[in-house]
Amino acid sequence: MPDTPGRTALRDVAETPDALVPTSPAGEVATSKPDLRDFLPGIEPDRVVDDWGRSERFSALFDKTLVDFYYHLWFRCTIEGLENVPDDGPALLVSNHSGALPPDAMMIMKALRDEHPKHRDVRVLVEHFFKGYPGFSMLLPKIGGVAAHPANVHRLLHDERRLVLVFPEGAKGTEKLYKDRYRLRRFGRGGFVEAAMRAGAPIVPIAVVGAEESQPVFAQLGLLKKLTGLAYTPLTPTFPHFGALAALMYLPAKFTIRFLPPVRTDDMGEEPWEDKGLVQTVSHDIRATIQEELFDMVGKRRSVWFG
Template identity: 35%
Template structure:
């Protein structure tokens, strides 16, 4: 039964893979082998299917307005921004923007919560579409060996699981991304994402049940389903930020650098909120 459902879904996604999607994935330059896989287990077929699905959400469902994607430099780069939307739709929109609006298009590799590594089907899906568990060694390898574009939400689960009353409030950036940026001499491109808090508004983290399931959080949303509300999305990328250091500095040294990025992201969020005229149309 499961295999049959996967087959039907696969055929539906294949029907959405057109010349634009194939050309975009080909221009990403991902080194797929003769079987269609890369060294991380990523699949060309899964990448094409995911981009086709993301395109529909990006252009039709969320009607995303993106600015500044041309500011993303070639080579290794960390994309750093605010976390929202509960169900990772924010990451999908950011990745779609870089793949569909970027010239050349790039495959964004997101760092995701360790919890998902143990979830059947989800862990395979992540690997096939190029997403990795958020371990420093994974991030550094993507940057230094693959010269990849890596997406990191430094708020972690605090940001993804925030409730609606805290919408667009940055819940505090960790320092790990900055230490990786310094160790690998990687530029940081900040971004502000608006729309995620309304597409999946959460009114409770349901912490007792989340702990029982071993999940970082368990959002209670109006739809009670994984499908988000059709909130319009506004995505703002800022100019690259570069910092000097080796990555093992004391927190007192790293802290102001992190705060600089956090303040920049907050300003980009504020710009998106100011430009937004309507939430759902």
């Protein structure tokens, strides 16, 4: 809905005792011609949607209900090293990925929104194929998902100076089986490092423990995948027998999210992204950092459920 002077004018009208005038039948309306658009029914009449399609109202609703429940009661998230996330300016957050339908992204977003001193808002990079799925295509942009395209990352980091969360393992991370838990897969082709270098944004590695146990994958059902055409069809404690509901059925594992010291990319010389060797080295170093941290955290953990 375009923001026009008429809307504010109407609000002024609404504060006066004559506020009932706009709701009266059309005949009387024609005399004063107020802007009636605020009175139109709508699912979200006053939502704020940004250029990326993120709906302030919808994401707040989602955050206050479902995510809040999982964050505080179900996963009982413990957050460490939040001071490693800058107070302002861009940063690329890089995390390990796990679980059939990963809850880790929502938990990291929630942690930064609620517990970071500046309450920072995070955009999550999601695969392009989600645009083709009905429902997901609509929901993901509304809660802050952005398709993982280098141009999008650059715009978010460089032009809009936001926090961007990326899972470089991608689908390989969510596909991995329970027996391979906390073993990081290949970090893509280092595209995330290149994007951070171009934007001059620091990279903040994140290690998440708990997500692997919240929705363990025992096997990949190849036949079902072929029959349904879904992106992946894991065998989990709840899928496929609960169908789509399984997406919200997690085991109550204890989550620990640790933000690690940032890696600067603006002191690597002129156009460091042209040096593919350097890009691969940085990517590999970040992967190794997260991997070591994960082994350390899992080793010190006494219980999967109580931490």
